Amino acid sequence: AQKITQTQPGMFVQEKEAVTLDCTYDTSDPSYGLFWYKQPSSGEMIFLIYQGSYDQQNATEGRYSLNFQKARKSANLVISASQLGDSAMYFCAMREGSSGGSYIPTFGRGTSLIVHP
Amino acid sequence: NAGVTQTPKFQVLKTGQSMTLQCAQDMNHEYMSWYRQDPGMGLRLIHYSVGAGITDQGEVPNGYNVSRSTTEDFPLRLLSAAPSQTSVYFCASSPSGGPQETQYFGPGTRLLVL
Numbered sequence: 001a002q003k004i005t006q007t008q009p010g011m012f013v014q015e016k017e018a019v020t021l022d023c024t025y026d027t028s029d030p031s032y033g034l035f036w037y038k039q040p041s042s043g044e045m046i047f048l049i050y051q052g053s054y055d056q057q058n059a060t061e062g063r064y065s066l067n068f069q070k071a072r073k074s075a076n077l078v079i080s081a082s083q084l085g086d087s088a089m090y091f092c093a094m095r096e097g098s099s100g101g102s103y104i105p106t107f108g109r110g111t112s113l114i115v116h117p
Numbered sequence: 118n119a120g121v122t123q124t125p126k127f128q129v130l131k132t133g134q135s136m137t138l139q140c141a142q143d144m145n146h147e148y149m150s151w152y153r154q155d156p157g158m159g160l161r162l163i164h165y166s167v168g169a170g171i172t173d174q175g176e177v178p179n180g181y182n183v184s185r186s187t188t189e190d191f192p193l194r195l196l197s198a199a200p201s202q203t204s205v206y207f208c209a210s211s212p213s214g215g216p217q218e219t220q221y222f223g224p225g226t227r228l229l230v231l
Contacts, residue, residue, distance in 0.1 A: 004159075009157075031216050032216050033215075033216040033217050033218070035219055043205070043224070043225050044222065044224055044225070045207065045209075045220075045222035047219045047220075050217065050219055052216070052217055053216070091159060091160065093160075095215075095216045095217075095218070096216070097216070101167075102148060102165075102167045102213075102214035103214055103215055103216040103218075104162065104165065104175070105150070105162070105220060106162070107152075107159040107160040107161075108159055109157060109158060109159040110159050
């Protein structure tokens with residue numbers, strides 16, 4: 001079973017509107033981290049936002065916020081006021097504990113976001 | 118401060134050839150990892166290292182070897198390239214491998230195996 005599930009292969013949004021990218025995760029580890037990365041067409045991986053499993057409040061970074069629902073094991077990314085430059089692939093990732101003691105990241109398959117003018 | 122560097126940027130190999138993808142970081146990070154990215158598959162972990170002299174397998178290790186003789190370098194070796202290894206390869210690092218640590222990614226190496 002996948003540890004990170006992104007059910008939306010592609011999303012379209014009008015410029016200046018908000019968009020939510022879905023991510024659900026599966027872990028039995030009480031201590032884990034959730035991350036979102038952006039990959040524009042140029043190919044680099046850009047870190048956007050982080051949410052810790054013990055954090056009580058949803059993380060925010062500028063126009064990005066993470067809607068963390070721990071009981072549902074979901075960590076959706078919300079982009080407010082979309083811009084043309086937001087067109088990219090978005091990956092949800094989780095870092096959970098391993099038998100060796102380090103925390104191994106696992107990535108979802110990604111969601112392609114296209115912002116229309 | 119260069120961050121994470123990868124060489125080469127692009128490589129074409131023939132089936133059966135060997136090569137080494139280079140990865141280096143100048144942030145004194147203990148944790149380093151290699152991923153491959155294929156269309157529709159996200160990033161899949163090949164191998165990772167939690168410090169010099171310590172490596173372990175990830176999700177898709179077959180056909181790849183790694184070693185970590187220094188903190189800075191984490192090369193990925195393809196012993197006998199196969200067309201199935203055509204992919205984009207990313208190296209990443211983080212300070213110590215904790216759950217709250219974001220990873221710093223290199224620019225990627227695009228590999229084509231004919």
